[in-house]
Amino acid sequence: QKEVEQDPGPLSVPEGAIVSLNCTYSNSAFQYFMWYRQYSRKGPELLMYTYSSGNKEDGRFTAQVDKSSKYISLFIRDSQPSDSATYLCAMSPINAGNNRKLIWGLGTSLAVNP
Amino acid sequence: DAGVTQSPTHLIKTRGQQVTLRCSPKSGHDTVSWYQQALGQGPQFIFQYYEEEERQRGNFPDRFSGHQFPNYSSELNVNALLLGDSALYLCASSLVVENEQFFGPGTRLTVL
Numbered sequence: 001q002k003e004v005e006q007d008p009g010p011l012s013v014p015e016g017a018i019v020s021l022n023c024t025y026s027n028s029a030f031q032y033f034m035w036y037r038q039y040s041r042k043g044p045e046l047l048m049y050t051y052s053s054g055n056k057e058d059g060r061f062t063a064q065v066d067k068s069s070k071y072i073s074l075f076i077r078d079s080q081p082s083d084s085a086t087y088l089c090a091m092s093p094i095n096a097g098n099n100r101k102l103i104w105g106l107g108t109s110l111a112v113n114p
Numbered sequence: 115d116a117g118v119t120q121s122p123t124h125l126i127k128t129r130g131q132q133v134t135l136r137c138s139p140k141s142g143h144d145t146v147s148w149y150q151q152a153l154g155q156g157p158q159f160i161f162q163y164y165e166e167e168e169r170q171r172g173n174f175p176d177r178f179s180g181h182q183f184p185n186y187s188s189e190l191n192v193n194a195l196l197l198g199d200s201a202l203y204l205c206a207s208s209l210v211v212e213n214e215q216f217f218g219p220g221t222r223l224t225v226l
Contacts, residue, residue: 008154032213043118043204043217044157051213088156092213101170102147102206102215104156 003027006089006105015114019076023089023105026070030091030103033065035074038086038107047087048074079112086110116141118207118218126224127195135190135221139207145169146188147215148180149204157204163188164210192223200225 006023013019021035032051036044048063050056056063064073072091076083088107119138127133139146145164149157159172163182182188186207192199202222206215 004156006156034214036217041202041220041222043120043219046214046216049214090156101159101162101172102149102157103159106154106156 001026003103004089004091004105007108008106010109010111012111012113013079015079015081015112017079017112019079019083019110019112021074021076021087021089021108021110023072023091024070025072025091025103027093027103028067028070029093030070032092033063033072034090034102035061035063036088036090037083038088040085044088081112081114084111118205118216120203120205120218120221122221123219124222124224126226128226129195129197131195131225132191132193133195133223135192135203135205135223137188137190137205137207137218139186139188139205140216143207143209143216144186145208145210146182146186147206147208148188148190149206150174150199151202151204151220153201160190195225197225199223 035048038044053067060077062075086107089105090102121136147162148160151157161171166182177193179191202220204220205218208215
């Protein structure tokens, strides 16, 4: 079993839809959770970063963490064609010295259709 | 404020050759991590440098080595290239006291 599981999709939605992207993890030591967006042939771009259970909102994006269920989500409201990309979850263990190793999901490919 | 930069953008090598990839971190950052991303996969952690030392390493063979310079920039070296080394190589920079990592555009390496 992989430490981080993420459905690779692809996911196709109409413009304006609410998108829900999810990851599950098995290592309870993970305390820091991030969502990255990656356009084709580009480096990942940090979208959201959180370390506590609950919701964190930034514009059209909401990150949700449920540590008891080892489940994280990213919601995109009013999705736009420019949101079409691969969304990757990443997480790292509780701060132990300089431990900043990120463990990644496979990424979910999202297409928002006009 | 310049973000993370990487060079070259693309590289084509043949099996057995050696390659050096370069990374300049975001201004103010002191830690550099390298990742390998195969097509359709998430990035895989190679290693991380801080204070010019390798601090952590993923499951990569000794053919993969690196270096960090006093100005925090970094190099990734891969010896005896294999076809399976073809991938996007990503550099990420951060502050040692923070978890957020910022990525460069990557170097796409093709091994023929």
